[in-house]
Amino acid sequence: MSRRSWRAAAVALAAAVGLVAAGRTAQVRAADPLIVIRAGRLIDGRTFAPRRDQLVLVRGRRIEAVRDASEAPPAGATVIDLGAATVLPGLIDSHTHLFLQGEEPAEGGYDVQLLKYPLSFRVARATVSARRALEQGFTTLRDLETEGAGYGDVGLKQAIEKGYIPGPRLFVVTRAISTTGGYPLEDYAPEVEVPKGAQIVDGPVEARKAAREQLDHGADWIKVYMTHRSWVGKNGELASQPTMTVEELRAVVDETHGWGKKVACHAYSGTGLHRALDGGCDSIEHGLDLDDSAISQMLKQGTWYVPTLSVYYTDWAAPDTPDGQRDRLRASAHEISFKKALKAGVKIVYGTDMGGIPWTEPIAQDFPRMVEFGMQPMDAIQSATSRAAVMLDMEGKIGVIAPGAFADVIGVSADPLRDIKLLENVDFVMKDGQVFRGK
């Protein structure tokens, strides 16, 4: 084929594809049936007061309108009557690990994941975790690193988006970044080279390169570890080992922000926590011991706080051991930090660290803990809906029941504002306009 005829053929093909694509879109739009969800109570994710007796009109992937149920549903619409149920936006967990399964010590703990399991086995299990999340009404996850499973999260996200497997919308970080001495696997003979659960860097040049690689291969966010080991310090404080320097972190943040993306920082306390803030982290993960200066800096910089409370209340070592004392201090310091951050008005976003917790447990288990620590139930719900959406640059698209948003809609049998634990029993789940669970 001559160059000219090749070009002509290419133009003709492009035109044909364009026409077909445009025609198909138009046809699908016109043919998309209208689904009407009738709800006894609606929590829209954004406003503070619930509304009684509402209709949510869904066409295709989107919410078309929200109306009072005193109006009759449009003729020809499929009505899903949820009776007295409370309808909410699909929930968002902003700190999960689909590629971890609770690391039961009896099953070989963390190390076996990296040392013995083929990647295919880990991916297969991650698909089950993703399904578990969707079943429980979590229609979006920010999954905060694959723990040695490389770029497995990027492929998992593709498989969900293309409809091969059910699962939530995923925001993925791929490998995560830490420094030498800053992440497992560890405690092996120095002569033995073992894989690491994160990409290890030393120096700003390597740090920037790691961020570039991960962004290039599909990371939606970058995750860095700013602290690693923790223990009870000389003065009874929660001490933690800092990992990256401010210079290393700044290289990562500068690179990532250049791509229009954000950086999540695992940070417990002390020097590492302050470096995370000085280096410009967008979200602080865990933040077990937030001192007053950290809180004021978070307010000033608009830093998000993803506390992940529940994971620190289980699997404590025996009380008379250093680890046991450390475990108890982590929980008690965390409670104080959460309460201070809440009072100060830090932007708190729902996150659990699922994967650190087995996926067989309820993902909604952090809600009762947040409420126990003084958060209003509606505030806790918004931390997992509209507020998380803002952090994820998805404001108005997810985490809200409003016209134009993706039709991610869940239902619970009664009023979660009276009993927040109801969110552990979601019995209707729609994602992207498709009913996954319930009627």
Ligand SMILES: [Zn+2]
């Ligand atoms: Zn985590």
